[in-house]
Amino acid sequence: MSGAGIGGLDMHAWLVRRLERGGHLEEVDRHALFALPLQRRFVAARTDLDGGQGLHLILSGLACRYETEPGGFRRIVSLYFPGDLCGSGSLFSFGRPGSVKTLSAGEVADISIHALHSLVEAHRGVERSLGWLTLIELGIAQRWLVNAGRDAERQIAHLLCEIVTRLRATGCRECEAFATGIRQAVIADITAISLVHVNRVLHALQDADRIRLVKGVITIPDLDRLAAFADFDPGYLHLPDQVGPSQLELGLLRGPSFPDGRNSVAL
Amino acid sequence: MSGAGIGGLDMHAWLVRRLERGGHLEEVDRHALFALPLQRRFVAARTDLDGGQGLHLILSGLACRYETEPGGFRRIVSLYFPGDLCGSGSLFSFGRPGSVKTLSAGEVADISIHALHSLVEAHRGVERSLGWLTLIELGIAQRWLVNAGRDAERQIAHLLCEIVTRLRATGCRECEAFATGIRQAVIADITAISLVHVNRVLHALQDADRIRLVKGVITIPDLDRLAAFADFDPGYLHLPDQVGPSQLELGLLRGPSFPDGRNSVAL
DNA sequence: CGCTTTGTTGAAAAGAGTCAAAGATCGTGG
DNA sequence: CCACGATCTTTGACTCTTTTCAACAAAGCG
Numbered sequence: 180m181s182g183a184g185i186g187g188l189d190m191h192a193w194l195v196r197r198l199e200r201g202g203h204l205e206e207v208d209r210h211a212l213f214a215l216p217l218q219r220r221f222v223a224a225r226t227d228l229d230g231g232q233g234l235h236l237i238l239s240g241l242a243c244r245y246e247t248e249p250g251g252f253r254r255i256v257s258l259y260f261p262g263d264l265c266g267s268g269s270l271f272s273f274g275r276p277g278s279v280k281t282l283s284a285g286e287v288a289d290i291s292i293h294a295l296h297s298l299v300e301a302h303r304g305v306e307r308s309l310g311w312l313t314l315i316e317l318g319i320a321q322r323w324l325v326n327a328g329r330d331a332e333r334q335i336a337h338l339l340c341e342i343v344t345r346l347r348a349t350g351c352r353e354c355e356a357f358a359t360g361i362r363q364a365v366i367a368d369i370t371a372i373s374l375v376h377v378n379r380v381l382h383a384l385q386d387a388d389r390i391r392l393v394k395g396v397i398t399i400p401d402l403d404r405l406a407a408f409a410d411f412d413p414g415y416l417h418l419p420d421q422v423g424p425s426q427l428e429l430g431l432l433r434g435p436s437f438p439d440g441r442n443s444v445a446l
Numbered sequence: 447m448s449g450a451g452i453g454g455l456d457m458h459a460w461l462v463r464r465l466e467r468g469g470h471l472e473e474v475d476r477h478a479l480f481a482l483p484l485q486r487r488f489v490a491a492r493t494d495l496d497g498g499q500g501l502h503l504i505l506s507g508l509a510c511r512y513e514t515e516p517g518g519f520r521r522i523v524s525l526y527f528p529g530d531l532c533g534s535g536s537l538f539s540f541g542r543p544g545s546v547k548t549l550s551a552g553e554v555a556d557i558s559i560h561a562l563h564s565l566v567e568a569h570r571g572v573e574r575s576l577g578w579l580t581l582i583e584l585g586i587a588q589r590w591l592v593n594a595g596r597d598a599e600r601q602i603a604h605l606l607c608e609i610v611t612r613l614r615a616t617g618c619r620e621c622e623a624f625a626t627g628i629r630q631a632v633i634a635d636i637t638a639i640s641l642v643h644v645n646r647v648l649h650a651l652q653d654a655d656r657i658r659l660v661k662g663v664i665t666i667p668d669l670d671r672l673a674a675f676a677d678f679d680p681g682y683l684h685l686p687d688q689v690g691p692s693q694l695e696l697g698l699l700r701g702p703s704f705p706d707g708r709n710s711v712a713l
Numbered sequence: 714c715g716c717t718t719t720g721t722t723g724a725a726a727a728g729a730g731t732c733a734a735a736g737a738t739c740g741t742g743g
Numbered sequence: 744c745c746a747c748g749a750t751c752t753t754t755g756a757c758t759c760t761t762t763t764c765a766a767c768a769a770a771g772c773g
Contacts, residue, residue: 201538246592249677254595256588271468271578276585276682303570310577311538313584318543320587321523325513327594328521328638331761362719371595373762378721394770395720410516415543598729629751640730645753661738662752 190217190288194236197262200419201308208304215298217288224360228279232292234266239351240285241360245368246277255368256323257316258342261285261349264312283360318415323369331372331380336389336409338369341416343399348418361397457484457555461503464529467686468575475571482565484555491627495546499559501533506618507552508627512635513544522635523590524583525609528552528616531579550627585682590636598639598647603656603676605636608683610666615685628664 191213198204198212217236222228228235228242235242237259244257244265256277259265267274281287299306319341326337342361363381367374381397384390389405391398399405406412458480465471465479484503489495495502495509502509504526511524511532523544526532534541548554566573586608593604609628630648634641648664651657656672658665666672673679 244588246588248592248595252595254592256591271581273684275581277588306574306577307538310573310580313577313580314538314542317580317584317587320584320591321511321513321544323591324523324587324594325515325521327591328515328519364719374719375721375763376761379761382721417540631751641751642731642753643729646729649753 190219190236190238191215193238193262194264194288196419197236197264198305198308198312200417201304201311203304203307203311205304208302211298211302212305215290216294217290219286219288221286222281222284224281224284226281228265228281228287229267232267232274233295234264234290234292235279236288236290237261237263237265238286238288240287241282242279242285242287243282243365244275244277244279253368254371255365256320258345258369260345261351264309266290282362282365315417318417322415327371331370331376332383333409334370335366335372335377335380336384336405337411338366339390339397339399340402340406340409340411341413343402344411344413344418345416348416363395457486457503457505458482460505460529461531461555463686464503464531465572465575465579467684468571468578470571470574470578472571475569478565478569479572482557483561484557486553486555488553489548489551491548491551493548495532495548495554496534499534499541501531501557501559501562502546503555503557504528504530504532505553505555507554508549509546509552509554510549510632511542511544511546520635521638522632523587525612525636527612528618531576533557549629549632582684585684589682594638598637598643599650600676601637602633602639602644602647603651603672604678605633606657606664606666607669607673607676607678608680610669611678611680611685612683615683630662 194215194217195204195209195212199209204212219238222240224240239261242259242263242265243255244259245253245255247253257265259279265279267279299309326334329337363377364374366372366381367377370377372380381390381392385392388400389408391400461482461484462471462476462479466476471479486505489507491507506528509526509530509532510522511526512520512522514520524532526546532546534546566576589608593601596604630644631641633639633648634644637644639647648657648659652659655667656675658667
């Protein structure tokens, strides 16, 4: 039961692969990363991840950073997919505002702030890579800002493109994301469009044959077409080379098995 | 003739002060920063700053990062005040999307990517501080995302609070920002609210006695009251301790003098 | 098999965008 | 010193997207 939602790689390898995209990891850095203590655990949907101060590596499932408004509304400001690092982000003296919670059941690997500090102190390349991840998250946030100025249909279409693209890069099947973590309410909380209208817009997108909507599960028959409609250009995500079908066929996609043997959702 | 829009400090001191907020600068780091070659220059309003690849330290005036949409609209995703660093952000292999341009005339100090790389290589504390600046910019972007979900009146009020607060932290008089860099069109491009509606909302805010609007210049009679209305909490800006009246009286606020002797706008 | 969560619909109201045009302001050059 | 042109601001009238309110249907889970 490897429970590897992220492709059969063990979690350290996944961590290395994530940070390596910064392009600056030395062999010693990689070794140190493999030696980093990771606390693996299962988490239910809608659970706050941020009890402590460390970072969390998402192994399977979906998480988000959100803030709760005075009115009680939840505003999601970041999405985290398998392979992403999230947390209070405190390499510095202050934590980040908001909280991190799961959107679906899944697995995470916790990195203690302690271990992280030692690692970073000894390995500059790792610190640099972490900074690079922050820069990417900034790029995404700013892309969302740009997006926020457009009509609901394009905005939601763009979001769907991003989700599918990031999901593909993890090696997971896209449909399952929509089946589990991405409720319409989540789309509403990200885009600040009312839930009712999200629903209507999704149906409009379906009527235009841009997405398919079956029992609440969204599928995208032609990503390029949707991307063209939404002006989606994946450059800002800085993903590694597309995961080819080869990887998709390698049985990478099994969902996590829960300790009790119950087999849960894939994403 | 110092032309110090940012408080009589020379530009190196200003740079150090900025990075120091990360809290990790050693004495050697500071020395290295003072030795960093800074190319000071005057820039007109509406000028692209990003010819090269380096960073720019704003000395006076206002700048922004923006992206141009397919439709031709400009969406501003970041504001830069005196003392802020901006640029392509490339400590890494890729640049940031979008461009940086000035919103008002002012002065900047250019840091070549070359000098920056050497500096950062030799001084970890500096690199860390830069990462910290990125994290702050991320926090601001995400705050803007949260903000984007609220009604226009609160959204604009919140933006005004942020502008005044950041401006005060630079030691500049707030009103002058509104007089020069912050056109209503800028507010529109940040908030994605139509220019016409921005105008109406500003008048509504004035009618509610939350701001004052004289000849297109916005003043805020009571920041606390406006902040309460907008749910503005400056924590996310991570500003240093408030600039006291003492600093405001020290003649810090003279605007830059242009080479031709013409005295330009203060901010 | 009842309960909770999610998805779907309709009708009415409000907020915001668009279009079009007229005042203001400011820098500039004559 | 004044006039001109470019940039900004302000207004009115109209349209339309999006929200809100209020139910109801479906699906998943214990």
